[in-house]
Amino acid sequence: MESIDHAEVSLDGGIAGDFRGARKPGGLGRRQVTLMEAGDWDRAMTEVGRTIPWFERRANLLVEGLDLPQTAGVRLAIGADVVLEITRETDPCERMEVLAPGLRAALTPDWRGGACTRVLAGGRIAVGDLIRIEES
Structure with a gap:
């Protein structure tokens, strides 16, 4: 995992450099980009009494100042061009227990573990970009 300040997002590949975001032939692309709220990570860290960097969660994007909708089908616009559609909750995996018991x-x-999304419109995103909830 690495923390970067900008990335390209595409319909077929999700975030450039993340093989998990590639849409498989005939697949729905339900987990192309994952997002997690900073406040949710902070609350989880408080509960387990640890300070672990958010990217150890392996989410693609850390969101601040926005309560991520917990509903499949809601669209999020990021920056000037990128549009993501929430597909489902990101379930925490057993790896979280390796990081900290109880995590x-x-x-x-x-939905503290975050939200999975599919890319509806690609483009460039960067730290500080505004995220807007779009009406469906």
Whole structure:
């Protein structure tokens, strides 16, 4: 994992450099880009009594100042061009327990583990870009 300040996002590949975002032939691309709220990560860290960098969660984007909708089908516009559609909750995996005992459980309530999205419109995103919830 690496932390970067900008990235290209595409319909077929998700975030450039992240093989998990590639849309498989015939696939729906339901997990191209993952987002997590900074406040949710902070609450989970408080619960487990640890300070672990957010990117260890392996989410693609850390969101601040926005309560991510917990509804499939909601669209998020990022920056000038990128549009993502929420497809489902990102379930915390067993790797979270390796990072800190109890972390998986701390990320389970209220979509704290984040949201999975598919790319509807690609483009460039950067740290500080505004994220807007679009009406469907």
